[in-house]
Amino acid sequence: MSLDIVRTGAELELAARVVELVRSVAGPSAEAEVMVQHDAEALTRFANSMIHQNVADAVTTVRLRLHLDGRTASGSTTVVGADGLRGLVERTVAAVRLSPPDATWTGLTPPTPLHHSAGYHGSGPQSGLDFGFDEATARATPAERASRVRDFVRAAEGLETAGYCRTTYCSAAFANSAGQAVEGRTAEAAMDGIARVNGSDGVARRASGRITDLDGAALGARAAAKARAGQSPIELAPGRYEVVLEPEAVADVLDNLALFGFNGKAYAQKQSFAELGADQFDPSVTLVDEPLGSRAEPAPGLPFDDEGTPRESLVLVRDGVTRAVTHDRTSAAEAGATSTGHASPASRSWGPYPTHMRLEASPAATEPTLPPAGPSSPTAESARPLVARMERGLLITDFWYTRVLDPKTLVITGLTRNGVWLVEDGEVTAAVGNMRFTQSYAQALGPGQVLGIGSESVLLPDRWTGTRYAAPALHLASWNLTGNASG
Known part of the structure; x- marks a missing residue:
């Protein structure tokens, strides 16, 4: 069960066909935009240290948004034959005639060429078919995935494992009645696994645009080392602690900053902490949304959004100064800005947000040279120099069950997970039981609060929001631990 690769250009043909159907059914005054997306996913899952499931799924979805006589309606279908497409158009035309007037309609994206990434080798200005796309990943076989699972399990050396x-493979095309027509495709590989011993869990995750970058043995060894080091935890009193967050925990910080802070709708409605031009973060912080990927982490998304707007790198924070938020056409009009290419089906209600955000790593030359970590060390290599600087604080692997208490200040509550350790004089001295925290993520990264950033940003698997984050380890002056997870 390898992934289903669609013939190049097939989605663009479908999109153009729907636009023509709209013209024939609704007349030349109708404004239509069509997104055709083929998504394929293949998954090899393991539990109790053995593979128990290998599945693959593929579906093509056609989404139509129609504006006619001052009214707007949307529809979608996964039936892509002639009858299915005509039915979609006829249903959407009927719906638009019953919809209320739409005063927020901003019109269609005009014909605009795509932005090319550094690795682009395509031949046409409107084609995004070679934006860092790795054919081998798109066509990966069950055996290739299983070999990485085998390496993970073996590296755990007898510990119980799961993950x-x-x-994944995605190819898509967009066309509208204003003449915009673009296409692109992406592929990604990801691995997420835990090792467990005596109730102690260790985790290791990685994603990449190339399956060859996934090292199951390295991930399994890291998860096992964390699980072994997490046994017999002590309990600490609540309070503010200096912390080193490993990339998995930093990804949750970035996720909430993206959804609630750099969201163009939240910003336009004054529900975001973001203040353009303000020194809101520590000068060491630079955040960039990179939908086209980079040479360091070639895992691009589609080179255009659901409104056909081309995507490109967007600097959200530069040297601590907030520079931008993300917009679709609706939030951009409300804020007096321009679309940054972040429209999605969710953006029309939830708001547009960054989907490929990277916290820039620090130059490696600024970090002390340390001997290699021993096999029992719970600290990831990229976090070790940060831990070595800490007099007394906590090393935290992961967060979960995080929930927003105040979106304006981005106060979050949640729990630690998969390993917490007490650090004294630069050395890990004891495992610590999981704790609850209540912390403003924006304030935690504020001026003077960031004591260090790791030298490597790690690309992590997508989250429930469909977003991907490249995160280094992060050394913070203060994190508010409010109680033990046990009570």
């Missing part, structure tokens, strides 16, 4: 290795 998955996954490959």
Whole structure:
């Protein structure tokens, strides 16, 4: 069960066909935009240290948004034959005639060429078919995924393991009645696994645009080392602690900053902490949304959004100064800005947000040279120099069950997970039981609060929001631990 690769250009043909159907059914005054997206996912899942599931799924979805006589309606279908497409158009035309007037309609994206990434080798200005796309990842076989699971399990050396290795492929095209027509495709591989011993869990995750970058043995060894080091935890009193967050925990910080802070709708409605031009973060912080990927982490998304707007790198924060938020056409009009290419089906209600955000790593030359970590060390290599600087604080692997208490100040509550350790004089001295925290993520990264950033940003698997983050380890002056997870 390898992934289903669609013939190049097939989605663009479908999109153009729907636009023509709209003209024939609704007349030349109708404004239509069509997104055709083929998604394929193959998953090899393991539990109790053995593979128990190998599945693959593929579906093509056609989404139509129609504006006619001052009214707007949307529809979608997964039936892509002639009858299915005509039915979609006829249903959407009927719906638009019953919809209320739409005063927020901003019109269609005009014909605009795509932005090319550094690795682009395509031949046409409107084609995004070679934006860092790795054919081998898109066509990965069950055996290739299983070999990485085998390496993970063996590296755990007898500990109970569970997790998955996954490959995904997406090809899509957009066309509208204003003449915009673009296409692109992406592929990604990801692995997420835990090792467990005596109730102690260790985790290791990685994603990449190339399946060859996934090292199951390295991930399994890291998860096992964390699980072994997490046994017999002590309990600490609540309070403010200096912390080193490993990339998995930093990804949750970035996720909430993206959804609630750099969201163009939240910003336009004054529900975001973001203040353009203000020194809101420590000068060491630079945040960039990179939908086209980079040479360091070639895992691009589609080179255009659901409104056909081309995507490109967007600097959100530069040297601590907030520079931008993300917009679709609706939030951009409300804020007096321009679309940054972040429209999605969710953006029309939830708001547009960054989907490929990277916290820039620090130059490696600024970090002390340390001997290699021993096999029992719970600290990831990229976090070790940060831990070595800490007099007394906590090393935290992961967060979960995080919930927003105040979106304006981005106060979050949640729990630690998969390993917490007390650090004294630069050395890990004891495992610590999981704790609850209540912390403003924006304030935690504020001026003077960031004591260090790791030298490597790690690309992590997508989250429930469909977003991907490249995160280094992060050394923070203060994190508010409010109680033990046990009570």
